[in-house]
Amino acid sequence: MPMYQARGELPRKRHTQLWRDGTLLTEEVMGLRGFSGNETILYHLMTPSRILEAAGFERIRHLEWDLDDHIHRHLRTGPVEPEGDQVSGRRVLMWNDDVEIALCVPSMEMAYFYRNGEGDEVIFVHEGSGKVETIVGDLTFRQGDYIVIPRGITYRFRVSGSQRYLVFTSPGLIEIPRRYRNEYGQLLEHAPYYNRDIHPVAELKTHTERGEFQIKVRIKHGLQTYVLDYHPFDVVGWDGYVYPWTFNVEDFEPITKRVHMPPPAHQTFEGQNFVICSFCPRRLDWDPLAVPIPYAHSNLNSDEMMYYVAGSYAARKGIEAGSITLHPSGLPHAPQPGRAELSLGSTDTDELAVMCDTFHPLRLSTFAQQLDDPAYAYSWNLEPSPADRSR
Numbered sequence: 001m002p003m004y005q006a007r008g009e010l011p012r013k014r015h016t017q018l019w020r021d022g023t024l025l026t027e028e029v030m031g032l033r034g035f036s037g038n039e040t041i042l043y044h045l046m047t048p049s050r051i052l053e054a055a056g057f058e059r060i061r062h063l064e065w066d067l068d069d070h071i072h073r074h075l076r077t078g079p080v081e082p083e084g085d086q087v088s089g090r091r092v093l094m095w096n097d098d099v100e101i102a103l104c105v106p107s108m109e110m111a112y113f114y115r116n117g118e119g120d121e122v123i124f125v126h127e128g129s130g131k132v133e134t135i136v137g138d139l140t141f142r143q144g145d146y147i148v149i150p151r152g153i154t155y156r157f158r159v160s161g162s163q164r165y166l167v168f169t170s171p172g173l174i175e176i177p178r179r180y181r182n183e184y185g186q187l188l189e190h191a192p193y194y195n196r197d198i199h200p201v202a203e204l205k206t207h208t209e210r211g212e213f214q215i216k217v218r219i220k221h222g223l224q225t226y227v228l229d230y231h232p233f234d235v236v237g238w239d240g241y242v243y244p245w246t247f248n249v250e251d252f253e254p255i256t257k258r259v260h261m262p263p264p265a266h267q268t269f270e271g272q273n274f275v276i277c278s279f280c281p282r283r284l285d286w287d288p289l290a291v292p293i294p295y296a297h298s299n300l301n302s303d304e305m306m307y308y309v310a311g312s313y314a315a316r317k318g319i320e321a322g323s324i325t326l327h328p329s330g331l332p333h334a335p336q337p338g339r340a341e342l343s344l345g346s347t348d349t350d351e352l353a354v355m356c357d358t359f360h361p362l363r364l365s366t367f368a369q370q371l372d373d374p375a376y377a378y379s380w381n382l383e384p385s386p387a388d389r390s391r
């Protein structure tokens with residue numbers, strides 16, 4: 001998506017012949033918005049429509065927490081035990097028609113290939129490293145990476161060590177914010193990251209193995225399993241703008257001001273009716289009278305989900321790495337008592353958090369219910385004690 005890429009062998013002109021060992025290869029145009037959006041052109045050894053068997057459909061059903069109150073919430077995901085693989089282990093915390101937010105702490109590696117046929121994915125790597133093998137090449141990843149995988153890309157994870165991911169899935173496109181790009185797609189000087197910080201897939205590996213290969217395709221709110229009689233990574237060349245890439249949160253260049261900057265300064269991605277922001281270690285507001293933590297604010301038409309990754313978050317008491325706060329629409333939220341005073345004179349912060357603001361309400365899952373800290377909604381009542389004044 002960010003810039004033109006090409007890998008492997010390509011014919012000189014698009015839509016012309018490419019042969020391999022006496023076989024005319026199958027050209028596939030994989031594009032967005034009909035034929036008017038970004039696209040990638042791939043050259044396959046086998047026709048990509050070929051299946052050995054349609055081997056079952058599992059509907060994805062989110063179990064909803066039947067809420068009877070509208071309050072601020074705190075979910076503790078830190079103690080969650082590993083479960084499933086990098087796809088089956090995604091446990092949805094909250095969702096609406098625009099985005100689904102899931103925690104994934106896998107206990108095993110994927111034994112199949114996967115493709116999201118109905119949504120773009122952004123996977124924030126809180127812990128872990130490894131490789132995402134994809135149909136267009138391998139993508140190495142490490143802690144702090146956002147792994148951006150457009151719909152249509154077949155992949156599987158290969159990892160080592162413990163893994164913890166926050167996964168965003170959207171039926172709309174997840175893109176670099178428009179205001180960061182010029183008309184040619186280059187990132188502008190005021191943007192908090194640059195094209196050089198975007199790491200596309202490495203070399204293309206073409207597989208010719210035959211046998212039975214299982215692939216699960218997410219489509220129509222479910223997972224359709226197919227069995228192929230060839231390895232799905234049968235591409236000998238591709239070019240275009242639709243491919244996976246990573247961006248590491250350490251490469252985000254925080255934008256600060258003399259007084260407090262609101263979350264749009266931290267925006268990293270834009271989706272359809274939501275944004276994803278990165279709150280990174282940075283210098284704080286330098287006006288002599290500045291209050292360097294957020295002012296009380298009402299998200300009148302948005303829900304604000306914050307996932308705490310590392311560091312100390314000065315505005316919030318009682319949160320820890322893996323905590324999620326959800327400040328829903330229509331309610332003001334503010335630093336807890338004593339936090340503003342405590343922040344005065346601070347020159348920097350080591351907080352690291354990932355935020356998703358949605359412009360339509362989020363629904364919570366029964367999984368989120370299990371992680372709920374019911375005391376959080378009342379945490380603004382307490383007068384600060386001397387202990388509260390220590391970070």
Ligand SMILES: [Fe+2]
Nearest residue numbers: 297304327333
């Ligand atoms: Fe907020």
